[in-house]
Amino acid sequence: MSGDLLVQLLLSGIGMGFIFALIAIGLTLIYGVMNVVNFAHGEFLMLSMYASYLAFATWGADPIVTLPFVAALMFVFGLLVYYLLVRRVMQGSMNSQIFATFGLMVFLQAAAQFIMGADYFAVRGGLLSGVLEVGSLILPAPQLAAVVGASTATGVLYWLVFRTATGRSLRAASQDRQAASTLGINVDRMYALAWGIGAACVGIAGSLLSNFYPVFPRVGAIFVLIAYVAVALGGFGSIHGALVAGVIIGLLQVLAGFFISSQLKFVPVYLLYLIVVLVRPRGLFGRL
Amino acid sequence: MFTGNPAGRFVVLFCSVFWFGLAHSADEVRVGALYPLSGQVAKSGEDTVNAIRLAVDIINNKYPDLGVPFAATEGLPALGNAKITLLIADHQGSPETGAAEAERLIVQQKAVALIGAFHSSVAATSSQVAERMGVPYISGESEASTLTERGFKWFFRTTPSSRTQARDFFTFLRELNKGSKDQVRTIAVVHENTLWGQEFAKSVEGYLPEFSDFKLVADISYQQGTADVTSEVQRLIAAKPDVVFHASYDAEAILFARTYKQYKFSPRGVMAIGAAFGSSAFRQALGPDANFYLIREHWSRDLASKNRVVAQVAKLYRDRFGKDMDGTPARAFSAMMTLADAINRAGSADPKKIRDALAATNLAPDKLIMPWTGIRFDQTGQNDLTRGIFVQTLDGAPRMVWPFDQAAAKLVWPRPAGR
Structure with a gap:
């Protein structure tokens, strides 16, 4: 096999990896701040893809143009989910939190099918639908955008969490809810913020994805499973962990799909995950 | 239980002949149709049943201008112009429901032949019931290859297997x-x-x-x-x-x-x-x-350019149901016409005679709305003249x-x- 092919595989793997990472970052942020797993995360992705598609179909607006609006919309949606649903079950047992977000997942899927039908919709000829050619190598534009998007999102989140007063409050709220409240931090607001930002991240991922992936009610499930693995692999709550794990997964699945079998392309991914969990239960970059 | 008892056999024979004489008097032939009319594929099930409804309507009534068999006459000529009564059952895509409905259609509704079932999985279970009870079963759209590999004597399939x-x-x-x-x-x-x-x-x-x-x-x-x-x-x-x-x-x-x-x-x-x-x-x-x-x-409206009947049937379907015909309804229509042809050749509503007539089916391509070279069943009950x-x-x-x-x-x- 030629060197070009290997480089092409690596680049494609990294490109897809950044898309997985972008989805995982929002998930890990919510988990990191409040120890709640958002089972409806895939459906957040589905909603943002529908939003991008509808804007495209109605006004002909390109997903890259509507990206900030979709992200803002998803931010508000994240806040709503927190205030209307998650906040109410935080006092309950772990189970009620699981069932609340799981129920939200089922509800959103069913609602999407009810309103939009089970059909497949796709944005056609968006600005990001092309490819960038470097010599004989091909770099799909949505993947390039994901590289930029995911890196930027990680960078901005880092800056926000570790360099700003709000970030300090976020971290305080995630470390010790009561102590943080005693110190005058509005914990409730911090949690809401985490949900908002987490949803906005997945909104960006959805906007980028809608450039090449069709949207349908169950589209979230396809990506979110990978995102869960990325979060666990990278370490629960670790933002850069999710980024690194997403890229590792993207690379592994492309290489395994090419060299082993495309049916089994996620086997090495889950195998690595198992090994990491066994040897290092907190994940690659997680804290204990 | 009557084996070895000639008198008992005679009673059974007499009763069944008498029974068929009564229940299946010349004015109707009861055919059971098993399709998913609720559940995930309800829409496709409905479209498919509609094609069968259209076929039965063409058989039962006069369509003088239409080029398909039985269009010119009212009912089945060899049975004294008996009409086909279609008994539609909803199996909801469930193999268990399909089997139960098949039994109900045969035992309670006195269906002498079954047609179905969209899902291959349902065709598998419901045709098992038909096989056991000695009632012919025809499928126009269930494609799983295994259906005709079970050594069944009463199962016939017009559509090509996968x-x-x-x-x-x-x-x-x-x-x-x-x-x-x-x-x-x-x-x-x-x-x-x-x-x-x-x-x-x-x-x-x-x-x-x-x-x-x-x-x-x-x-x-x-x-x-x-x-x-x-x-x-x-x-x-x-x-x-x-x-x-x-x-x-x-x-x-x-x-x-x-x-x-x-x-x-x-x-x-x-x-x-x-x-x-x-x-x-x-x-x-x-x-x-x-x-x-x-x-x-399996089918395209473009077939009409070479076959006038295709255009006529497609237009009837569109006019009646407000929707364009596609491959699956077209195949169900053909299965129903094949069954009617067999019943007519059997000259009787006796399931055994219908089965034998089905096995001897040999329909020419000009009678069909399909691009096939005809309909003829091999030993397994599979139509071997299909063409995609x-x-x-x-x-x-x-x-x-x-x-x-x-x-x-x-x-x-x-x-x-x-x-």
């Missing part, structure tokens, strides 16, 4: 190669890994010894519901097949087509089983890039391009590069 559908891919390529300098030699199969895709790939491999002029260079089985097909497409690029055979559902069909374009993978042809590569979602998602994909279909068609999306619309002698548009081959 295995025989794969044969058309080779026949097509062989005809294409005839007299062409640009020979197609290498094939890749790309398929999803549930039963449907696996069966297709297995069938393709099974035909390779017979079609030894072709070589399989890649067999790519992928997980249904995959997020990314880069590695699959890279493997195809490395294998350099002349032609790709595809068995994919909608989302992946779109994803594959887009990834092909991204990586400039351009085989001479992409041929697909199932409707995904020609669906309206696919065409809407890809615009001009949806052109030139070949889809193996290939439809190619040209200028955004599906056009029938094969069989070449019936084509409504000229095949574009090889597919223009960069598409």
Whole structure:
């Protein structure tokens, strides 16, 4: 096999990896701040893809143009989910939190099918639908955008969490809810913020994805499973962990799909995950 | 329980003859139809039953201008113009419900023949009931190959099985190669890994010894519901097949087509089983890039250009149900007409006689709305005169391009590069 092919595989793997990472970052942020797993995360992705598609179909607006609006919309949606649903079950047992977000997942899927039908919709000829050619190598534009998007999102989140007063409050709220409240931090607001930002991240991922992936009610499930693995692999709550794990997964699945079998392309991914969990239960970059 | 007792046998015989004489007096023949009318595929089930309703209506009433059998007369002529009474049962896509409904149709509703069942899984269970009770069962659209491999005596299938559908891919390529300098030699199969895709790939491999002029260079089985097909497409690029055979559902069909374009993978042809590569979602998602994909279909309105009856039946269907006929209703219609033909030749509403008449079926192509060379059942009850068609999306619309002698548009081959 030629060197070009290997480089092409690596680049494609990294490109897809950044898309997985972008989805995982929002998930890990919510988990990191409040120890709640958002089972409806895939459906957040589905909603943002529908939003991008509808804007495209109605006004002909390109997903890259509507990206900030979709992200803002998803931010508000994240806040709503927190205030209307998650906040109410935080006092309950772990189970009620699981069932609340799981129920939200089922509800959103069913609602999407009810309103939009089970059909497949796709944005056609968006600005990001092309490819960038470097010599004989091909770099799909949505993947390039994901590289930029995911890196930027990680960078901005880092800056926000570790360099700003709000970030300090976020971290305080995630470390010790009561102590943080005693110190005058509005914990409730911090949690809401985490949900908002987490949803906005997945909104960006959805906007980028809608450039090449069709949207349908169950589209979230396809990506979110990978995102869960990325979060666990990278370490629960670790933002850069999710980024690194997403890229590792993207690379592994492309290489395994090419060299082993495309049916089994996620086997090495889950195998690595198992090994990491066994040897290092907190994940690659997680804290204990 | 009456075996060995001649008097008892006589009583049974007498009662059954008497019974049929009573229940199936010459004015009606009761046929049970098993279809999914609620649940996930209710819409398709309804469309399919509508075609059967139309067939029964044509049989029972006079359609003087229509060129199909029984249109000119009222009812079945050999049974004193008896009419067919259609008993429709909803199996909801459940094999258990299908079996129970089959039993109810036979025992309580006195159906003398069954037609069904859309889902192969339901056809499997409900035909088992029919087999046990000695009632003929005809299927016009349940495709699983195994259905006719069970050694059943009462099961007949007019539609090609999924295995025989794969044969058309080779026949097509062989005809294409005839007299062409640009020979197609290498094939890749790309398929999803549930039963449907696996069966297709297995069938393709099974035909390779017979079609030894072709070589399989890649067999790519992928997980249904995959997020990314880069590695699959890279493997195809490395294998350099002349032609790709595809068995994919909608989302992946779109994803594959887009990834092909991204990586400039351009085989001479992409041929697909199932409707995904020609669906309206696919065409809407890809615009001009949806052109030139070949889809193996059962039926097309383009058949009307060579067969007047197709246009007539398609128009009746459209006028009555407000929707265009497609492959599955067309096949169900043909199954019902085949059953009616057998009942008429049997000259009786006796299930055994209908079964024997079905086994002796030999319908000529000009009586059909299908592109088949006729209807004739082999030992297993499978129609061995079926023939598929290939439809190619040209200028955004599906056009029938094969069989070449019936084509409504000229095949574009090889597919223009960069598409």
